[in-house]
Amino acid sequence: MEPFQPQVLSQDEIRAMLTQVTEEEFAEAKTHSLVNLKRQILYEGQPGGAVVTDTAGNQYIDCTSQAWSLNIGYCHPDVMATVLEQMRHLTHVRYGYATIPRIKLLNRLPRLFPGELTKVVLNNQGGASGIEGAMKLAMINKPGATVFLTAYRGYHGCTLGTLAASHYMRGLQRFSGYGLDHFHKFPYPHCYRCPIGRELRTCGLACLELVEEVMLYGATAPIAGLIIEPMQGAGGQVPTPPGYLAGLKELCQRHGIFLIYDESQTAFGRCGAMSAAEYYGVAPDMMVLTKGLGGGFPVGALLARGDLKGFSAAEEHTTFSSSPVSFAAALAAIEVTLRLDLPGRARKLNERATARLRHMQEEHPLIGDVRGPGMFIGVELVEDQQTKVPSTERATALVELAAMLGVIFDVDMPEVIAGRPTFRNTIKIKPPLTITEEQLDQALDVFEQVLQQVEQFGPDELASVREQMMKEAAPR
Numbered sequence: 079m080e081p082f083q084p085q086v087l088s089q090d091e092i093r094a095m096l097t098q099v100t101e102e103e104f105a106e107a108k109t110h111s112l113v114n115l116k117r118q119i120l121y122e123g124q125p126g127g128a129v130v131t132d133t134a135g136n137q138y139i140d141c142t143s144q145a146w147s148l149n150i151g152y153c154h155p156d157v158m159a160t161v162l163e164q165m166r167h168l169t170h171v172r173y174g175y176a177t178i179p180r181i182k183l184l185n186r187l188p189r190l191f192p193g194e195l196t197k198v199v200l201n202n203q204g205g206a207s208g209i210e211g212a213m214k215l216a217m218i219n220k221p222g223a224t225v226f227l228t229a230y231r232g233y234h235g236c237t238l239g240t241l242a243a244s245h246y247m248r249g250l251q252r253f254s255g256y257g258l259d260h261f262h263k264f265p266y267p268h269c270y271r272c273p274i275g276r277e278l279r280t281c282g283l284a285c286l287e288l289v290e291e292v293m294l295y296g297a298t299a300p301i302a303g304l305i306i307e308p309m310q311g312a313g314g315q316v317p318t319p320p321g322y323l324a325g326l327k328e329l330c331q332r333h334g335i336f337l338i339y340d341e342s343q344t345a346f347g348r349c350g351a352m353s354a355a356e357y358y359g360v361a362p363d364m365m366v367l368t369k370g371l372g373g374g375f376p377v378g379a380l381l382a383r384g385d386l387k388g389f390s391a392a393e394e395h396t397t398f399s400s401s402p403v404s405f406a407a408a409l410a411a412i413e414v415t416l417r418l419d420l421p422g423r424a425r426k427l428n429e430r431a432t433a434r435l436r437h438m439q440e441e442h443p444l445i446g447d448v449r450g451p452g453m454f455i456g457v458e459l460v461e462d463q464q465t466k467v468p469s470t471e472r473a474t475a476l477v478e479l480a481a482m483l484g485v486i487f488d489v490d491m492p493e494v495i496a497g498r499p500t501f502r503n504t505i506k507i508k509p510p511l512t513i514t515e516e517q518l519d520q521a522l523d524v525f526e527q528v529l530q531q532v533e534q535f536g537p538d539e540l541a542s543v544r545e546q547m548m549k550e551a552a553p554r
C-alpha cells in the first residue's frame with residue numbers, strides 16, 4: 079500500500095478541505111477567533127523562497143519571514159522531503175522517548191555554537207518554552223536564587239512568565255502581578271537612544287555600570303540569571319554595541335549570575351553568523367533557540383554549559399515537545415543553512431540593502447537610523463532627526479501601503495502608553511536569507527515609494543492612522 083492513501087476520507091475531500099474557502103467562512107471564523115486575524119488568507123509559499131501568495135492570488139515579498147522564522151524560505155524542498163520521509167515512520171511520541179531525529183538533533187546542535195554549550199533540551203513550543211526552561215535550569219543550578227535580570231524593551235515570549243520577563247507593556251496590564259516580582263529590569267544599550275545620553279565613541283560602555291548597580295542594589299532576592307537578546311528584535315532591531323556582551327559576561331561571572339542569551343531571532347544565519355554568540359565572539363552559559371531552527375516547523379531548544387545539572391523527569395516535558403517530524407525538519411534546515419552558506423549570504427545581502435537604505439537616509443529626513451547586521455535590519459523613522467520623536471503613525475502607514483504593493487514589512491513592538499501608541503517606528507527588514515537580489519531590490523523600491531508617500535502625510539491622515547491603530551490595539 080502506498081503510504082498516505084486515505085482510508086476514511088477521499089483525496090478530493092482532503093484537497094477541498096485545504097484549498098477552498100469562502101468569504102462567508104472567513105467572516106464566521108473571525109467571529110469565533112479570540113485573536114485578531116490579518117486581512118489576507120495566506121495560501122502558498124514559494125518553495126525555498128521569499129514569496130507568498132494569498133487566496134485572492136496576490137503575491138507578496140515577505141520581509142518578515144513569518145515572525146522571522148523562515149530563514150531558508152517557505153516550504154524548502156529539502157525540508158519537505160525530509161519531513162515526508164519521517165512521516166512514513168512516526169509523527170508523535172511521548173516526551174521521554176528517544177527517536178532517531180531527536181538523537182541526531184541533540185548531537186548536532188552543540189557543534190554549531192561557540193563555548194561549552196554541550197547540554198540540550200528540545201521543545202516544540204518555541205522561544206518562551208526555551209526561556210522558561212533556562213530559568214528553571216538556572217534555579218536548579220543556583221538553589222535559592224529566584225530573580226532574573228532582563229532588559230528594557232526586551233521580548234521573551236507570551237506565557238505569563240515570559241511576559242513578565244519582557245518589557246513591561248501597559249497594554250498588557252490585565253496580566254500584571256504574574257511573576258513581575260521575579261524580574262528586575264536594566265537599561266538596554268540602545269546606542270541611537272542611549273539611556274544615559276552618551277556617545278558610543280566616547281562612552282566606555284558606561285551603561286554596564288547601571289547593570290552592575292541593579293545586580294548590587296536592585297534585586298530583592300538572590301539573582302539566578304540575566305536574560306538578554308544579544309540583538310533586540312521586538313524592541314526595535316537593536317544590536318548590542320561591540321564589547322558590551324564581553325563586559326556583561328565579566329559582570330555575570332563576578333557576581334555568580336548565569337548569562338542567558340535569547341537567540342530566538344538571531345541564530346541560524348539571520349545576523350550573518352550562525353549565532354550572535356559567534357558574531358560577537360562571546361559565549362553565554364545558556365542559549366535559547368527557535369524560529370529559524372525548525373525550517374518552518376515548531377522547534378525550540380535550550381543549550382547549556384556541559385557542567386550544569388539537568389532536569390528531573392517531571393521538571394521539563396510537555397505532551398507535544400518531542401515531535402520527530404519537527405526535529406527531522408530542523409536537521410534538514412540546519413544542513414541547508416550550512417551548505418548554502420546562508421550566514422554568508424545574509425552578510426552580502428546586508429551590504430546591498432544597507433548601502434541603498436543609507437543612500438535613502440541622505441534624501442529622506444524621516445529615516446533616523448539604519449542598523450543591524452545580516453538580514454536583521456531595522457530602519458527607524460523619526461519626525462525630527464534632532465529630537466528623534468518616533469514616527470509611529472507614518473511607520474504604521476508605510477507597512478500598510480507596502481502590503482498593498484506586494485511587500486510585507488513589520489514594525490517593532492506595540493506599546494500603548496496613556497492612550498497613545500509609542501515607538502512602533504522601526505521598520506524591520508528580515509526576509510528569508512534565500513531572497514534573491516532582485517526581490518530584495520524590488521522590496522526596497524516599494525519601501526522608498528511608500529516612504530515618499532507617508533512623508534507627505536498631513537495631520538489629518540496621521541490622526542486617522544492613529545485612530546485605526548488604537549482600534550486594533552484595543553482589548554477584544
Ligand SMILES: Cc1ncc(COP(=O)(O)O)c(C=O)c1O
Pocket residue numbers: 145203204205206207233234235236307311312340341342343368
Ligand atoms: C527574542 C525572542 N524571544 C522569545 C520569543 C518567543 O518565542 P515564541 O513565540 O516561539 O514563544 C520571541 C518571539 O518573537 C522572540 O523574538
